[in-house]
Amino acid sequence: MARRLILSGNDAAAEAMRQLDPDVVAAFPITPQTELMHKFAEFVADGDVKAEFVLVESEHSAMSATVGAAAAGARAMTATSANGLALMWEIVYIAASMRLPIVMPVINRALSGPINIHCDHSDTMGCRDSGWIQLYSESAQEAYDNVLQAIRIAEHPDVLTPVMVTFDGFIISHTAEVLEGLEDNEVRDWVGTYDAKYSLLRTDDPVTFGPLDLQDYYYEHKRQQVEAMKKAPAVIKEIGDAYGKLSGRPYGMIESYRLEDAEMALVALGSTAGTTKVVVDELRDAGKKVGLLKIRSFRPFPGREIAEALKGVKAVGVLDRSISFGAPGGPVEKEIKAALYGGGQTVANFVYGLGGRDMSMTDIKSVFEQLESIGAGKTPADEPLFVGVRG
Amino acid sequence: MPGLKQLAQREELMSAGHRACAGCLPMTAMRQILLSAGKDTVCGCTTGCVEVVTTIYPYTAWRTPFIHNAFENSAATISGAEAAYRSLKRQGKIDKEINFIAMGGDGGTYDIGLQALSGAMERGHNMLYICYDNEAYMNTGIQRSGGTPKGTATSTTPAGKVVPGKQQYPKPLTDIMIAHGIPYVAQATPGYPKDMTDKIEKALAIDGPAFMNVLAPCTRGWRYPMEESMDIARQAVETCFWPIYEVEHGKITITRKPKEKVPIEEWLKRQGRFRHLFREENKHIIAEIQADVDRKWEWLLKREELSQS
Numbered sequence: 001m002a003r004r005l006i007l008s009g010n011d012a013a014a015e016a017m018r019q020l021d022p023d024v025v026a027a028f029p030i031t032p033q034t035e036l037m038h039k040f041a042e043f044v045a046d047g048d049v050k051a052e053f054v055l056v057e058s059e060h061s062a063m064s065a066t067v068g069a070a071a072a073g074a075r076a077m078t079a080t081s082a083n084g085l086a087l088m089w090e091i092v093y094i095a096a097s098m099r100l101p102i103v104m105p106v107i108n109r110a111l112s113g114p115i116n117i118h119c120d121h122s123d124t125m126g127c128r129d130s131g132w133i134q135l136y137s138e139s140a141q142e143a144y145d146n147v148l149q150a151i152r153i154a155e156h157p158d159v160l161t162p163v164m165v166t167f168d169g170f171i172i173s174h175t176a177e178v179l180e181g182l183e184d185n186e187v188r189d190w191v192g193t194y195d196a197k198y199s200l201l202r203t204d205d206p207v208t209f210g211p212l213d214l215q216d217y218y219y220e221h222k223r224q225q226v227e228a229m230k231k232a233p234a235v236i237k238e239i240g241d242a243y244g245k246l247s248g249r250p251y252g253m254i255e256s257y258r259l260e261d262a263e264m265a266l267v268a269l270g271s272t273a274g275t276t277k278v279v280v281d282e283l284r285d286a287g288k289k290v291g292l293l294k295i296r297s298f299r300p301f302p303g304r305e306i307a308e309a310l311k312g313v314k315a316v317g318v319l320d321r322s323i324s325f326g327a328p329g330g331p332v333e334k335e336i337k338a339a340l341y342g343g344g345q346t347v348a349n350f351v352y353g354l355g356g357r358d359m360s361m362t363d364i365k366s367v368f369e370q371l372e373s374i375g376a377g378k379t380p381a382d383e384p385l386f387v388g389v390r391g
Numbered sequence: 392m393p394g395l396k397q398l399a400q401r402e403e404l405m406s407a408g409h410r411a412c413a414g415c416l417p418m419t420a421m422r423q424i425l426l427s428a429g430k431d432t433v434c435g436c437t438t439g440c441v442e443v444v445t446t447i448y449p450y451t452a453w454r455t456p457f458i459h460n461a462f463e464n465s466a467a468t469i470s471g472a473e474a475a476y477r478s479l480k481r482q483g484k485i486d487k488e489i490n491f492i493a494m495g496g497d498g499g500t501y502d503i504g505l506q507a508l509s510g511a512m513e514r515g516h517n518m519l520y521i522c523y524d525n526e527a528y529m530n531t532g533i534q535r536s537g538g539t540p541k542g543t544a545t546s547t548t549p550a551g552k553v554v555p556g557k558q559q560y561p562k563p564l565t566d567i568m569i570a571h572g573i574p575y576v577a578q579a580t581p582g583y584p585k586d587m588t589d590k591i592e593k594a595l596a597i598d599g600p601a602f603m604n605v606l607a608p609c610t611r612g613w614r615y616p617m618e619e620s621m622d623i624a625r626q627a628v629e630t631c632f633w634p635i636y637e638v639e640h641g642k643i644t645i646t647r648k649p650k651e652k653v654p655i656e657e658w659l660k661r662q663g664r665f666r667h668l669f670r671e672e673n674k675h676i677i678a679e680i681q682a683d684v685d686r687k688w689e690w691l692l693k694r695e696e697l698s699q700s
Contacts, residue, residue, distance in 0.1 A: 023478040026471060050482060052474040057510030061467035064460055064507065068435070068471025071458050074478060076471065090461055200456040200472050201485055203431045210459035211446035 002180040002247070009172035012140040012179060013079070013105045013165070014039035016147035018049055019187035022103075023074035026054040026065035030084040031117045032169040033107045037079065063088035063095060070100035071209045073199030075151070077102065081169060082109035082123045089127060095162050096131030096225065098209055101154035101194075102162040104132075105147060108270065108321075109169040110355045118356020119169040121270065122322040124298075125331045131225050133159075133232055134299040136269040137167040141179040145249055146296075148182070151191055152239045158231040160197075168271040170356065182247060190246060229300045236297055253302035255294040256309045258284060262291030264371045265310060267336055268319040269295040272352070272359050276319075279364040290368055295332070303339035315346045315375035317367055320384065321353045329384055348380040352387035363387050392589040398426045402454075409452035410444040414610040414617025416624055417441055417496070417523040419581040424492065424521060427591035430455055432490040433476075435469040437499030438462040440530040440609075441523065463503040466511035466520055469493035473516045490595050491518035497538030498528040501564050505537075512571045512600045519594045519601045522564065525609035533612045537562040540632075541683070542676045543664050545612075550667035555676060560683060568602040569638050575601035577637035582606075582624025586635055586646050593637070606633045614663025623661060629653040631688040636695070643695040652688070655681045 007015060014036045017025070027037045044053045054069075056062045062078045069076035080088065085106055095102050106124050110116040124134060135150060137143040143165065150163040167173060182190070198207045213221060237252055244250025255273075258280050259265055268276050273294040283290045293309055295302075310316055318337075320330025327334065333349035340347060350367050353359045367387060374380045393401075404425035411418040417440060425432070435458045436442045442459045445452040460468040473491040480486065493511070495504050500522035508520055527545050528534040534547040541560045544550040548557040569576045575597045579587040587605065594601035608624050610617040627633035630653045636645040656677055659665040668676050 023482070024471060024474045026474070050478065052478040054470065054474045054514065056467060056470075057506060057513070061464060061470075061507050061510055064464035064467035065471030065474065067460055068458065068468035068473075069475040069478075070471075071468075072433070072472040072475035072479075074475035076475065091464065094460060200433045200458060201476060201479070201489060203433070203456060203487070203489060206430075206454060206456045208446055208451035208453050208457045208459075210442075211448040211451060212443050212459075213448045217448050 003183065005179050005181045006176050007140055007179060008035065008174050008176050009140040009143045009167045010036040010107065010174065011039050012144040013147050013167070014043070015181060016144045017077060018043045019182065019184055020148060020151055020191045021049050022051050022077045024054060024066070024069035024076040025051045025078065026056050026062045026069065026076070027078050028056050028059045028062045028080070028084060030059065030081045032109055032173045033079050033081045033084065033105070035173070036105060036107065059084035059088040060091065063091035066102050067091060067095050067098065067100060070095070070102050071098065071199070072201050073196035075194050077104065079105040079107070081107045082111050085123045085127065086111060092127055092130045092132065094210070097221065099160040099228070100162060101160055103147065103150045103154055104162065104164045105143070106164045106166045107169045107173045108166050116355040117169070119171050120321045120354045120356065124164060124166050125322040128299055128331060131161065132299065133161055133163040133297070135163060135165050135297055136295060137165060137172065138271060138273045138294065139179070140167070140172055140175070140177040141249070143167040143172060144179060144181065145243065145247065145251065148187060148190060149239050149243050149251065153232065153236055155194055156235045159228050159235050161225070161228050161232065166270070171271045180247070186246060232300045233297070233302060251296065253297040254305055254309060255296060257292040257294065259291035259293060259309055259313070261289055263289040263314045264317070264368060264375055265291045265293055265313045266317045266319060266364070266367065266371070267293045267295065267332065269298060269332065270321065272319060272321070275359060275361060276364050279361050279368065283365070283368060288368070301335050303335070306336065306339045307343055310340060310345060311343065313345055315348065315371045316340065317371045318347060318349050319367070320349060320351050323351060323354070328382065333384070346374050346380055348374050349384040350387050351384045357388055359387065392592055395584055398588060401426050402430065404430060404454040405445070406452045406454060410447065411440070412611055412617070414620045415440070416581050416607040416609070416620045417525055418444070419620070420523050420587070420605050420607045423581050423584055423588050424591055425455060427588040428490050428492060428595060431487060432492060433458070433469070433472055435459065435465045435472070435493045437465040437495035437504055438530070439496040439499055441494065441496070443530055462499055464507050465493040465495045465499060465504060467507040469518050470511040470514065470516045473518050491516070493518060493520045495522055496529070497522060497524040497526055498536045501537035501562050509571065512568065512573050512602065516600055517598055519591070519603065521603045521605055523605050523607040525607050525612060527609070527612050529609050529612045538564065541680060542668050544667055545664070555667055555673045565604045568604070573600045573602060574640055575638070577603045578606070578633065579603055579635050580606040580624045580628060580633060582621050583628065583635060583647065590637055612664065615661050619661065623658070626653060626658050630655050630658045630684065632658060632684050634688060634691055636691065641698060643691070643698040645691065645695050655684050
């Protein structure tokens with residue numbers, strides 16, 4: 001039975017955490033993640049969850065304690081944003097290399113400096129090579145659904161890789177939305193029990209975590225992480241299908257929106273995908289053949305699926321909510337260009353929304369207009385175009 | 392508390408064949424720690440000599456569960472493992488009693504790991520943190536740390552023509568941990584094994600956070616013949632440079648008071664890292680170090696008296 005809920009993105013993620021009921025949560029406050037942890041703290045204070053709630057003195061220690069807990073065989077979670085993610089960066093990589101199935105909501109926020117508390121994707125895009133799976137969420141509903149799926153993906157024996165579930169700071173994290181939640185017993189059955197293959201607490205079968213790994217083995221261990229990432233798409237889709245049967249909301253690696261006969265398409269992730277859908281509908285009503293490709297899983301990156309979905313599209317606009325300084329394009333655009341190589345599409349890159357700058361429907365329409373002129377033969381810029389920036 | 396003979400009969404939990412230097416007292420400390428704690432112990436260690444010499448993949452010298460995470464977060468990592476234990480125990484998924492010991496060198500404790508240590512102690516985890524203090528970043532090549540004594544020549548504070556080694560006194564780490572108000576704090580050294588192992592057992596028996604600062608001489612960094620390690624460690628106590636004492640719920644007990652305080656010069660002259668202090672122009676530094684040792688020792692005696700009254 002679905003429950004109709006009115007929740008912000010933060011509260012939705014906290015609700016998912018309440019229902020999946022991890023053994024340990026370690027966290028440090030940072031805007032805009034704070035309200036997620038406030039909500040979870042209320043669950044702890046009211047005895048609604050069984051988790052040990054470890055209120056650490058920094059994000060570095062949040063991830064370190066989460067690693068310690070996961071190595072001890074616990075379901076362990078944390079959550080953060082921007083500078084908090086940057087501070088725990090070193091341990092983010094270590095968590096992935098130890099193959100610990102940690103789930104971490106990351107509420108996207110611009111990285112300092114200058115200091116800014118609002119949304120962009122510079123934080124999670126920066127650690128796209130950390131070895132974590134990254135699932136981007138368009139809405140509070142997706143944040144909720146992704147957290148519940150992430151735990152199954154992370155713990156899958158073919159994957160055993162941590163997962164970050166991202167959603168846009170303030171735009172999603174602080175905006176109330178009507179969504180559907182599963183019943184507690186449904187979630188209990190969905191996540192099941194967790195029995196770690198190795199645990200620090202099995203003192204009769206002692207294991208060493210985090211040994212020194214030199215020229216003779218380090219390379220092979222990195223290669224194993226690659227293999228896990230290669231196996232992840234099948235698992236993400238299998239779990240997305242199963243979740244669809246349970247909730248009525250199936251998930252895949254990407255979402256194609258009105259792409260069937262599209263001549264122009266935008267590629268987006270996060271909340272802007274939702275705004276773009278409305279614009280696509282309006283332009284379709286006006287007779288324009290436009291569509292959207294939304295990326296849910298940025299790591300692993302579903303290049304072939306994207307190439308298939310964008311086959312036949314003449315002009316592709318890639319929206320990047322972060323910058324790769326000194327690079328020819330944003331991080332999403334580079335991946336898309338590689339995926340579409342040889343496909344014949346014209347690809348243009350649009351950077352937008354840094355530091356929480358609003359991306360309005362008018363802005364998205366103007367992006368489609370620029371794309372239309374590119375589709376009509378105008379050569380695209382060989383560097384990103386910046387949407388809504390002064391000067 | 393077991394004596395050395397009894398400890399020697401216990402199962403050896405640190406295997407032979409690790410890659411430590413001959414005469415490495417940090418590894419002697421590890422053996423004493425494991426003999427005291429027993430096999431139902433989860434150990435963690437910062438990046439540093441101990442981690443490097445015991446865990447070169449695919450080998451491990453640890454016969455207990457062990458985790459190395461990074462340089463600055465042994466305390467946070469073990470606090471997470473201890474939180475997992477409490478959670479799983481409360482849920483009835485585990486019932487045995489397990490000790491949690493986080494360790495780090497002086498670099499990983501006095502300096503880069505101080506924040507994580509302070510946080511873990513403040514949160515009250517039931518764990519013991521042991522700093523094996525060899526008074527410099529030995530693993531990376533003998534650089535000065537916040538625990539390096541004044542006057543020491545290290546790779547980053549060489550004995551130069553103008554600057555004669557490290558200019559600062561070490562950070563009073565043990566006092567900083569006492570100030571945290573945790574139930575048990577101690578200083579020890581593997582040079583006095585019975586004293587050290589008794590303190591470890593006491594620290595583990597206490598419910599709540601405990602901290603031990605353990606002086607563990609390094610033959611390479613301190614520049615003395617390897618067979619002298621135990622004696623160098625003991626002499627540090629006899630000079631009152633490294634008093635061994637414990638603080639139980641605020642009550643200080645000095646566990647060994649030298650009958651006759653050995654002049655610090657006797658200890659310094661055995662170590663190559665202090666050789667330059669014996670040049671005529673630097674001898675005043677030895678006098679300063681002696682005055683500092685005396686002042687700190689007198690202050691410790693007064694605090695012991697006050698805390699026991």
